[in-house]
Amino acid sequence: MTMHQQMKFSGGVIHRLLMRELHHEGPTYEMQFLLGNHSVRFYKVEFYLITGLRFGVVLDVTRYEAVENGRRERYFGGIDEVSFEELRVFLTRGEFKEMYNVVKLYLIYMLNWILIGVDERFKIPVWQFRLVEDLDAFP
Structure with missing residues (x-):
């Protein structure tokens, strides 16, 4: 090896x-x-x-429009404050309508857990849910 x-x-x-x-x-x-x-x-x-982290122009994702029936709306009722713990618990349950959705939600999880290093009480910003709708822009 x-x-x-x-x-x-x-x-x-x-x-x-x-x-x-x-x-x-x-x-x-x-x-x-x-x-x-x-x-x-x-x-x-x-x-x-x-x-493996890319470099480039930093996008202003705070201006991203909410995607109709996006992941936050489908799985968290559209609430603005989803905690990191709520996301972790949801991913652990494994109740997904489409497997592609789990990939996008895990990207948010990994962004916060690995790269940012938040604790369980951290509220995931809405722009992160909007960002995963455009995977070309995702870090």
Whole structure:
């Protein structure tokens, strides 16, 4: 078994690395992080190859229109404040009308659990439900 086959994705490691990003005046194609007492630099393409996280124009998803009969409306009655815990419990029950819906809801779950690192009381912003309706824009 090669080393690449033995490696596993660790969202916690990526989250901790992103929390240590340094904002700098250097080239825009470069990212800097403070690890211990050392400043570490990656080209964005290297960071992408390691993490799989894409770079590009940040979309203003707060202006996305609500999708008629979208995931929030179908599964949570259209309420504005769905907690992370409510989403987790719903996904655990496995009561889905279409399997494609579970993929979109899990994307919201993974965004908050792995990349953002929220606790169970966190209220999922409405724009995240709107964002998963456009998977090309999803991070």
